[in-house]
Amino acid sequence: MSVRSKLPRVGTTIFTIMSQRAAELQAVNLGQGFPDYDIDPRIGDLVHEAMRQGYNQYAPMSGMPQLREAIAAKLDRSYGVRVDPELEITVTLGATEAIFSAVQALVAVGDEVIVFDPAYDSYEPAVQLAGGACVHVPLQPPHFRYDWERVQAALTERTRLLIINSPLNPACTCITAQDLAALAQLLRGRDIHLIADEVYEHMVFDGRRHHSVLSVPELRERSVAVYSFGKTLQSTGLRVGYAVAPRALTTELRKVHQFNTFTIATALQVAIARYLEERPDCGAGLLALLGAKRDRLIGALAGSGLSLPRAEGSFFQLIDYGALSDVPDTQFAEELLTRARVATIPLSVFYQQAPPMTLLRLCFAKRDETLDEGAARLRSYAQQRQGHTAAAPSRTPS
Numbered sequence: 071m072s073v074r075s076k077l078p079r080v081g082t083t084i085f086t087i088m089s090q091r092a093a094e095l096q097a098v099n100l101g102q103g104f105p106d107y108d109i110d111p112r113i114g115d116l117v118h119e120a121m122r123q124g125y126n127q128y129a130p131m132s133g134m135p136q137l138r139e140a141i142a143a144k145l146d147r148s149y150g151v152r153v154d155p156e157l158e159i160t161v162t163l164g165a166t167e168a169i170f171s172a173v174q175a176l177v178a179v180g181d182e183v184i185v186f187d188p189a190y191d192s193y194e195p196a197v198q199l200a201g202g203a204c205v206h207v208p209l210q211p212p213h214f215r216y217d218w219e220r221v222q223a224a225l226t227e228r229t230r231l232l233i234i235n236s237p238l239n240p241a242c243t244c245i246t247a248q249d250l251a252a253l254a255q256l257l258r259g260r261d262i263h264l265i266a267d268e269v270y271e272h273m274v275f276d277g278r279r280h281h282s283v284l285s286v287p288e289l290r291e292r293s294v295a296v297y298s299f300g301k302t303l304q305s306t307g308l309r310v311g312y313a314v315a316p317r318a319l320t321t322e323l324r325k326v327h328q329f330n331t332f333t334i335a336t337a338l339q340v341a342i343a344r345y346l347e348e349r350p351d352c353g354a355g356l357l358a359l360l361g362a363k364r365d366r367l368i369g370a371l372a373g374s375g376l377s378l379p380r381a382e383g384s385f386f387q388l389i390d391y392g393a394l395s396d397v398p399d400t401q402f403a404e405e406l407l408t409r410a411r412v413a414t415i416p417l418s419v420f421y422q423q424a425p426p427m428t429l430l431r432l433c434f435a436k437r438d439e440t441l442d443e444g445a446a447r448l449r450s451y452a453q454q455r456q457g458h459t460a461a462a463p464s465r466t467p468s
């Protein structure tokens with residue numbers, strides 16, 4: 071019998087494909103976003119300890135109380151906001167589950183959801199499975215700034231939700247306080263919710279600060295803000311995230327969460343709560359490490375012919391290969407993978423209709439050796455390419 075697909079246009083994600091092919095080709099993997107260095111061993115010790123102490127059965131559906139308390143304290147430290155750990159915080163299976171559960175809770179058949187391209191790839195399938203439709207508002211390279219008039223024009227009677235992401239993966243830009251003010255004004259008096267994907271909250275560079283929807287009361291009251299310990303503790307395999315939302319929204323989100331993932335590994339939650347108590351500044355500590363890695367990558371590719379607009383936030387950096395080639399980014403990523411043996415992520419796949427651009431995303435949460443090797447391969451490929459371009463006219467008979 072034939073199988074009807076509810077997601078006919080969805081295939082394997084670009085991240086998985088690139089990581090698989092990088093492994094096959096023994097390429098340097100600067101594609102999928104995950105650190106290749108060790109995590110703080112204290113986290114492992116605390117998980118071990120929690121298991122030994124018997125934290126091995128179901129945690130409460132909303133999350134272990136001590137972790138929700140620790141999250142509330144962390145939000146207070148980061149954004150000066152008071153959040154009720156009992157009624158406003160839900161521990162989820164990574165940020166992806168938080169987003170998925172929030173979308174299922176908020177979106178019904180026929181609803182429209184505004185997403186900003188380049189949009190992270192999990193948003194649209196979540197909306198489709200809820201029976202909604204995404205309306206894509208593109209952010210234009212090279213600056214990827216919001217055009218709030220364009221957003222206003224995209225609002226209809228059916229608009230139910232907006233999904234924003236800052237720092238923005240894959241564009242590496244950050245939302246500004248002015249943007250949040252414009253958004254608050256736009257949504258005033260309208261029945262529209264907001265999901266704010268803020269998983270890279272601690273990775274904002276060059277003296278910027280992260281602007282959270284939680285610190286704008288008018289936005290907070292309509293928002294589900296989503297965070298990730300996988301990012302903050304540099305361990306994407308933990309799969310522990312959380313959603314922060316006002317009481318009524320949290321109630322609806324938990325209705326989905328309890329039948330989606332129900333609860334998250336108990337020992338992990340206990341361990342993370344204890345780790346946050348021991349290292350309350352762990353998020354802030356990321357900045358020096360990752361800022362230095364970003365600068366190392368930019369430095370290593372200076373003068374290579376690839377241009378690197380400094381990432382404002384996230385652990386990704388864009389490279390623009392426009393001076394070397396005008397082939398589509400998927401093709402250039404393929405060239406880099408097979409010829410330079412470096413895996414990257416093309417940007418156009420995150421657009422419904424991609425504007426002309428020659429941008430790839432690199433992950434710099436990597437050991438210095440990985441970054442240096444990746445950069446050396448990219449540099450030498452760029453040189454070959456330039457030689458090729460420079461040599462081309464002499465080979466053309468006049």
Ligand code: GLN
Pocket residue numbers: 083085086101102103104239
């Ligand atoms: N968040 C990761 C990235 O942007 C991808 C995670 C995944 O593979 N789904 O690279």
